[in-house]
Amino acid sequence: MTAYLLRRGGQSVVVIIGVMILTFILLHMEPGSVARSVLGLKATPARVAIFDKDYGLNKPLYQQFILYVKQLFQGNFGISYQLQQPVASLIAQRLPRDAILLGLSTLLALVIGVPTGIYQALRHNLLADDLLAGTWFTLYSAPDFMEALLLIALLCVQFHILPPAFPGGVTSVAGLFENWPALILPVAVLSINSVAGFSQYARSTALQTLAEDYIRVARAKGLPERLVVTRHVLRNSLLPVITILGLSLPDIVAGAVIAEAVFNFPGMGLLFWQSALAHDYPVMLGGTLIIGVATVIGNLAADVAYSVLDPRIRYGST
Amino acid sequence: MRRVLAVAGMLALTVAAAACGGTPAKVGSGSATHGKMVRGGTVTVAEPSGASPNDIFPLEPATNSNGYNTNLTMGEWPFLVYVGYGSKSVVNPQESLYSSLTWSHNDSVITIVLKPWKWSDGAPVTSRDFTFVYNLLKANYNDWLGYNPGLFPEDVTKVATPNAHTVVITLNRSYNPAFYTDDELAFVPLLPQHAWDRTSLTGKVGNYDETTAGAKAVWNFLQKQGSDMATFDTSPLWKVVDGPWKLASFQSDGYYVWVPNKNYSGPDKPVLSKVIFTPFTTDAAEMDTLRSGTSLSVAGLPLNDVGQIGELESEGYAVASVPTPGVAEIVPNLWNPVNGPLLRQLYIRQVLEYLINRKQIVTQAFHGYADPGNGPVPVTYGQQWASPLEKAGGPYPYSPSKAAALLRAHGWKVVPNGTDTCLRPGTAAADCGAGITAGEKLQFQLLYASGSSYFDQMNAAIQTSEAQDGVKIVLKAEPFNTLVATTGTCNAQSHPKSTCNWQLQQFGYVPYSLDPSGAGIFNTDAINNYGGYSEPKMDQLINATEYGSSPSAFYAYEDYAAQQLPWLWLPNQDSVVVYRKNLAGVVPASPFDFTLNPEVWYYTSSAK
Numbered sequence: 061m062t063a064y065l066l067r068r069g070g071q072s073v074v075v076i077i078g079v080m081i082l083t084f085i086l087l088h089m090e091p092g093s094v095a096r097s098v099l100g101l102k103a104t105p106a107r108v109a110i111f112d113k114d115y116g117l118n119k120p121l122y123q124q125f126i127l128y129v130k131q132l133f134q135g136n137f138g139i140s141y142q143l144q145q146p147v148a149s150l151i152a153q154r155l156p157r158d159a160i161l162l163g164l165s166t167l168l169a170l171v172i173g174v175p176t177g178i179y180q181a182l183r184h185n186l187l188a189d190d191l192l193a194g195t196w197f198t199l200y201s202a203p204d205f206m207e208a209l210l211l212i213a214l215l216c217v218q219f220h221i222l223p224p225a226f227p228g229g230v231t232s233v234a235g236l237f238e239n240w241p242a243l244i245l246p247v248a249v250l251s252i253n254s255v256a257g258f259s260q261y262a263r264s265t266a267l268q269t270l271a272e273d274y275i276r277v278a279r280a281k282g283l284p285e286r287l288v289v290t291r292h293v294l295r296n297s298l299l300p301v302i303t304i305l306g307l308s309l310p311d312i313v314a315g316a317v318i319a320e321a322v323f324n325f326p327g328m329g330l331l332f333w334q335s336a337l338a339h340d341y342p343v344m345l346g347g348t349l350i351i352g353v354a355t356v357i358g359n360l361a362a363d364v365a366y367s368v369l370d371p372r373i374r375y376g377s378t
Numbered sequence: 379m380r381r382v383l384a385v386a387g388m389l390a391l392t393v394a395a396a397a398c399g400g401t402p403a404k405v406g407s408g409s410a411t412h413g414k415m416v417r418g419g420t421v422t423v424a425e426p427s428g429a430s431p432n433d434i435f436p437l438e439p440a441t442n443s444n445g446y447n448t449n450l451t452m453g454e455w456p457f458l459v460y461v462g463y464g465s466k467s468v469v470n471p472q473e474s475l476y477s478s479l480t481w482s483h484n485d486s487v488i489t490i491v492l493k494p495w496k497w498s499d500g501a502p503v504t505s506r507d508f509t510f511v512y513n514l515l516k517a518n519y520n521d522w523l524g525y526n527p528g529l530f531p532e533d534v535t536k537v538a539t540p541n542a543h544t545v546v547i548t549l550n551r552s553y554n555p556a557f558y559t560d561d562e563l564a565f566v567p568l569l570p571q572h573a574w575d576r577t578s579l580t581g582k583v584g585n586y587d588e589t590t591a592g593a594k595a596v597w598n599f600l601q602k603q604g605s606d607m608a609t610f611d612t613s614p615l616w617k618v619v620d621g622p623w624k625l626a627s628f629q630s631d632g633y634y635v636w637v638p639n640k641n642y643s644g645p646d647k648p649v650l651s652k653v654i655f656t657p658f659t660t661d662a663a664e665m666d667t668l669r670s671g672t673s674l675s676v677a678g679l680p681l682n683d684v685g686q687i688g689e690l691e692s693e694g695y696a697v698a699s700v701p702t703p704g705v706a707e708i709v710p711n712l713w714n715p716v717n718g719p720l721l722r723q724l725y726i727r728q729v730l731e732y733l734i735n736r737k738q739i740v741t742q743a744f745h746g747y748a749d750p751g752n753g754p755v756p757v758t759y760g761q762q763w764a765s766p767l768e769k770a771g772g773p774y775p776y777s778p779s780k781a782a783a784l785l786r787a788h789g790w791k792v793v794p795n796g797t798d799t800c801l802r803p804g805t806a807a808a809d810c811g812a813g814i815t816a817g818e819k820l821q822f823q824l825l826y827a828s829g830s831s832y833f834d835q836m837n838a839a840i841q842t843s844e845a846q847d848g849v850k851i852v853l854k855a856e857p858f859n860t861l862v863a864t865t866g867t868c869n870a871q872s873h874p875k876s877t878c879n880w881q882l883q884q885f886g887y888v889p890y891s892l893d894p895s896g897a898g899i900f901n902t903d904a905i906n907n908y909g910g911y912s913e914p915k916m917d918q919l920i921n922a923t924e925y926g927s928s929p930s931a932f933y934a935y936e937d938y939a940a941q942q943l944p945w946l947w948l949p950n951q952d953s954v955v956v957y958r959k960n961l962a963g964v965v966p967a968s969p970f971d972f973t974l975n976p977e978v979w980y981y982t983s984s985a986k
Contacts, residue, residue, distance in 0.1 A: 094863065111441045143432055224669075337860070
């Protein structure tokens with residue numbers, strides 16, 4: 061296992077460096093002047109020159125890349141052209157907030173989706189299965205911005221039950237929980253789409269599991285149905301869910317741009333979106349790097365979790 | 379020349395009216411809210427999407443073009459010359475920092491006598507504070523966002539301070555005093571030399587600014603401190619203010635809180651105990667918050683949402699609109715390699731303008747909240763500058779028949795809802811014009827910034843109305859930053875294909891300082907002259923407004939510009955503001971405050 065982890069770790073470093081180089085090159089191939097984009101219509105040649113000098117954009121591309129890598133090794137992601145703040149600080153402010161928002165919504169979706177998926181498998185082709193499947197797919201197919209706006213119109217504007225937007229000035233994680241009523245709608249909206257995925261994965265795996273010989277044996281031995289489900293079906297149904305969870309990690313890091321925009325929740329998604337519009341390379345590079353790392357970690361974590369949940373899976377041996 | 383400070387849409391407010399408690403210096407005419415003044419209370423103001431400040435040093439660096447920083451700083455360090463008096467677009471001497479401002483020596487010397495104001499730490503505001511600002515700018519103007527080539531401080535040959543409250547500025551030429559006062563001195567704040575003339579937080583205050591090297595060191599230190607958002611509300615530097623407000627709290631997302639400066643020397647002492655500025659990620663989030671009737675006291679209303687005014691009024695809000703000081707336009711690229719020759723013909727630009735139905739655009743795209751755009755000067759904010767020609771609707775009111783007649787008179791085959799073609803190439807008066815070939819089509823691509831539904835509507839309307847006479851307009855919308863990054867200023871000398879491939883562009887509007895001069899916009903090689911218009915007579919007329927003092931010079935320039943169409947004139951949107959009905963002083967509002975002026979706001983009922 062250790063050898064496997066070391067080998068995967070080495071591969072991951074190569075992947076991340078590759079992503080970094082590719083992103084750096086692609087961003088710099090973008091047409092147009094960064095300085096003009098940031099400084100606006102009144103970017104005189106003199107101001108453009110000052111800007112390019114300040115940010116090292118007057119250097120050859122390979123020198124800019126070397127400089128960027130050197131900065132990275134010092135923990136410096138650069139300064140945002142647009143926001144004039146250190147990228148590390150921008151990410152540090154927003155990432156924990158998104159982790160809370162998307163972590164909670166993923167957890168909620170998991171808690172609802174997996175049990176209902178197994179329940180549907182147990183009620184396969186019965187009315188309950190059809191009703192639940194129809195419900196989840198209806199919600200899944202509705203755009204999340206539409207769900208958000210409908211919930212806001214109903215719960216915030218019509219009945220004044222919940223706040224429609226997150227208050228400004230809440231930059232700490234503790235502040236998020238102090239304003240917990242404002243978290244309810246974004247968490248709910250983000251959960252809705254994920255529930256369908258989790259439940260359908262859990263349902264299909266549970267159906268396969270229920271057809272396995274060991275389930276028949278367990279039932280034949282007189283094991284109560286509750287134990288059959290919790291000990292055998294649930295555990296095996298979690299395997300594909302682990303894959304989804306592992307792949308969700310980069311999504312959590314990348315933020316949820318629509319929910320962030322609608323609910324006044326400035327997170328990573330809006331940060332990337334706005335930086336992409338503004339040619340803000342340091343932010344885009346920093347974000348891509350973080351997402352790349354999260355992707356690698358998510359996959360690795362999923363692999364490790366497999367082996368924990370399924371003793372038949374052993375890495376590092378042929 | 380234009381200052382580059384951007385105006386924050388709805389935040390372009392000034393304040394007026396008090397039903398009781400004396401007459402604020404900013405009072406205009408009338409008041410929207412009547413009742414007994416209640417001292418104290420908190421007002422929460424919405425910052426529009428993308429309007430969060432990120433620099434607190436009032437002389438922002440050239441590399442930070444965030445115009446919303448002025449919203450943060452102006453309440454703490456007001457400009458020497460205060461612009462806006464109620465709804466009137468004029469200099470407000472009562473709010474300004476000078477008690478007299480006199481021009482002499484053929485309008486080349488300015489003598490400014492400062493009012494006996496005090497800084498918040500009790501030190502007097504003196505002429506040394508002006509020389510501090512001047513010395514910093516003289517040594518660093520290339521790195522100052524507000525710098526315009528040839529103007530302040532480059533045009534200053536000498537600054538003398540005969541006493542602690544008098545400043546004498548000698549300029550290198552004569553100016554039109556109104557232009558210089560309105561457009562230059564109105565952007566110079568006074569800064570506390572006794573607290574800021576230092577190169578580190580722990581070092582002693584000195585007279586470092588008196589040498590170029592020292593001024594550069596102080597500048598670098600203050601710029602660095604000014605961009606450190608984590609210390610905006612804690613740094614001892616920013617605690618020393620001469621405006622009505624002090625910064626009590628600042629968060630990195632742009633949320634900040636003002637509390638009254640107890641030692642404010644100006645005429646309008648704040649009545650409110652706290653003003654909170656809260657950021658929004660999108661207009662939709664701001665609108666939802668307004669409609670849920672929760673915490674917001676004042677907010678800008680996106681024009682897309684004016685249909686909801688009735689519901690907002692039922693939630694306890696009042697609505698006001700404020701004209702935008704600026705000129706909205708479609709810029710023709712006279713040096714586009716493909717159809718530059720077309721656009722260089724005045725009659726083609728006249729055809730294009732005749733076919734823009736501006737009244738319809740005002741009504742339908744802007745829901746009535748816009749200046750009609752009859753020429754270079756808006757008629758809704760500056761009556762004293764708008765010429766009779768502009769007030770009468772401008773030289774080119776919507777007229778498809780006149781447009782068609784012009785085209786036919788110049789040898790074009792007019793194909794309504796098709797594409798016109800040139801039948802008579804040549805340079806005679808009845809020909810298509812120089813550089814236009816036989817069979818050439820009358821078609822243009824119009825680039826505009828995406829993301830605004832009223833721009834979409836306006837440009838679609840233009841496309842349709844131009845098509846009536848066979849002028850084909852192809853619309854292309856891209857994000858503002860992309861457009862800015864990929865298009866450049868083009869002129870006869872330089873029009874590289876890489877950045878001059880654009881034909882027509884519409885980005886919004888160019889903001890005006892108080893005096894809506896064409897300097898910096900339509901004169902040859904001006905910073906805003908993106909399309910390369912160049913005409914000696916225009917240069918001469920603009921110079922007359924900038925350097926001369928003839929009262930008729932302005933109208934002469936304005937009418938000539940309106941007729942020559944260096945740009946195609948468009949309606950310019952107003953700012954629409956919603957505010958709590960029990961909050962007095964928000965209206966009448968001036969277009970010229972670069973920030974809100976809550977020092978004259980107050981609640982009129984028990985609700986706060």
